[in-house]
Amino acid sequence: MVVYLDITERNRAEAERAQIRDELIRTQAQALAERSTPLIPLGADVVAMPIVGTLDGARADQVIEVLLAGCAARKARHAILDVTGVPHADTAVAAALLRAAAAVRLLGVEPILTGIRPEVARTLVGLDVDLRGVVTLPTLQEGIAHATRNATRR
Numbered sequence: 001m002v003v004y005l006d007i008t009e010r011n012r013a014e015a016e017r018a019q020i021r022d023e024l025i026r027t028q029a030q031a032l033a034e035r036s037t038p039l040i041p042l043g044a045d046v047v048a049m050p051i052v053g054t055l056d057g058a059r060a061d062q063v064i065e066v067l068l069a070g071c072a073a074r075k076a077r078h079a080i081l082d083v084t085g086v087p088h089a090d091t092a093v094a095a096a097l098l099r100a101a102a103a104v105r106l107l108g109v110e111p112i113l114t115g116i117r118p119e120v121a122r123t124l125v126g127l128d129v130d131l132r133g134v135v136t137l138p139t140l141q142e143g144i145a146h147a148t149r150n151a152t153r154r
Helices: 008-036 057-074 091-106 118-126 140-152
Strands: 046-052 078-085 110-114 135-137
Touching: 046 057, 046 140, 057 078, 057 091, 078 091, 078 140, 091 110, 091 118, 110 140, 135 140
Parallel strands: 046 078, 078 110, 110 135
Antiparallel strands: none
């Protein structure tokens, strides 16, 4: 006696489930990425981006992309990068911050870096990072005050 079992339908259903699962994972990853680099409008021409957590190469690229697109779309004149939530700085973090500042500067936007903690400052100085051309202020509140003060002068 021979029994044949047609598993074509089962294989098709499993392939559909895998495709739906993969699409869900992509959608969730995109939503998470958008939330991990929020750009917050603070006024007519001021935006802020709080950066929390580790800043690796892929995330640095995302920060720059979101920052440039947001500054251009909102016609921002001041962009505040708040690094209060960045736990440590290394060469990659320093390079990412400098690239972000240089990129927005090319759009005519003043980069403002806030929230540099003492250990991050020590690392940046140890790495001989040149922050000329970037306004650095201790707190986000002071960054907002600086940007709004300068925005009203225009």
